[in-house]
Amino acid sequence: MDKLDCMRAFAAVAAQSSFTSGARQLGISTKLASKYVARLEEQLGAQLLNRTTRKVTLTDTGRAYLERCLPLLDQFDELQDVVQLRQQELAGPIRITAPTGLGSRELVEALQPFQQAHPKVMVELVLSDRHLPMLEEGVDLAVRFGALKDSTLVARRLCSMRLVVVASPEYLAAEGEPVEPEALATHNCLLQMTSPQPDAWVFGKGVAQRTVTVGGSFRANSPRAVAHMAASGLGIARCPHYTALPFLRDGRLQVLFEQQETDPTTLFAVYPSSRHLTVRIRALIDHLAGCFGPG
Template sequence: MDKLDCMRAFAAVAAQSSFTSGALQLGISTKLASKYVARLEEQLGAQLLNRTTRKVTLTDTGRAYLERCLPLLDQFDELEDVVQLRQQELGGPVRITAPTGFGSRELVEALQPFQQMHPKVAVELLLSDRHLPILEEGVDLAVRFGALKDSTLVARKLCAMRLVVVASPAYLAAQGTPAEPEALATRNCLLQMTSLQPDAWTFGRKDRQRTINVGGTFRANSPRAVAHMAASGLGIARCPHYTALPFLQDSRLQVLFEKQETDPITLYAVYPSSRHLTARIRALIDHLAEYFGPR
């Protein structure tokens, strides 16, 4: 067995606290991952992991070894980069996490041309509406909206996206078009639960902002679901422009209070500051910035 494979298996199992999840991250069987780690422990003459039926944890020796193991794995990746850059051919796995709604359509559409250009790059896309812990989940790159709060991470801006208030012409014909945002306090507003304050809608920019408290009969943790419901005529929604765009294009939705929109939300590519960026990950980030920037 190659010692590098053993080290990679150990690092993945340690990150996931599970042989099954660690093996899944590497694309190998649980049995093989267990064999790799056992062989590494045998070579070192030390127990690196405590194994129970419920969880796998690091021993003190395992924790110390992991701290020195991860930089070495990064250096091996960097050596591969040198070869790949000379050959002008990228290859290897990239593990990405993104919000479900944005990731299932917009991000997938952005990834398609990248994988066509680099067919040897294997992308694993993890969609979740909660922020997955990057280091613990063995994630190479996260695509996220909003300000960066974790100082151990690095963020590169991909683009800024409008937050728009929308309603269907049928709803407005039946209920009347609100003249000012304050009128939303008495309207049926459709709430996106993944936002920080789903029932407090902000209007205006920076120091001239005002907040309107809203409520309604529909809530969802998907901005695309909120846009769909607004297009059906149930009420008024506030959502990222990309989710409303198909309905705006066929006139099933129209934008309200366009001149009073709040600051746009920013889309970032996020990665650990401690991790070496391989050539394929750097190339992917550059591609995403180029793809989404003009949008």
């Protein structure tokens, strides 16, 4: 028996001066209203109502109690409404994290139309290559390559992304073009540090899949930076296809080992596995899936 229900029953009966009318107003039986009020009187150790079979009146104590519990009941209803509204409104802060290599352009381009469509939402983008503990950092959503291993989170697949190995024609003319990935061990390989495993380059698929450990004289935490450096002739780089695309188009870079590419890496949106996600978080996830997904 819920105390708030008891108080509502008392308030309705008092307002109507009748158990039958009060109960009808609340959509409960007369017997139940009687039980609720009796329970309240018992808990308070005070008579709130005097009643005969046809007459119900407030005692002095009951009147004093009614004066005070009516505003409380109103405040409770308001509290419920506040939470419901907050839950349903497409407004408020969203704190999103992404690796620096991704967030500087592609993600921003994806977030911009969402922000514009929902001006009440306030997006805070936290570029970080560390795997932030989401709960502690107050992060609502992470966009990442590879699903995080955390039982409290779920990962929603956004898109596949090709990783390509590239070099400039100048570099290849001077150092020779490696025929097999294993030959990379004797080449100057430029490391992209925001990658989960920057020096472990994976080739092939299925049972033919293998990893080659590489190294070199330059590393940066920016796919764009290492692509640029490769285009300048310094060495061989691995980066997302979309990052290298401008250089590929104008001939400053070319793709190596195209027949031996491994599975593309998957971009995920990662968020707490709660049944009570706010509307705005859910909306952003759907939006990102639309931006990065097929179509």
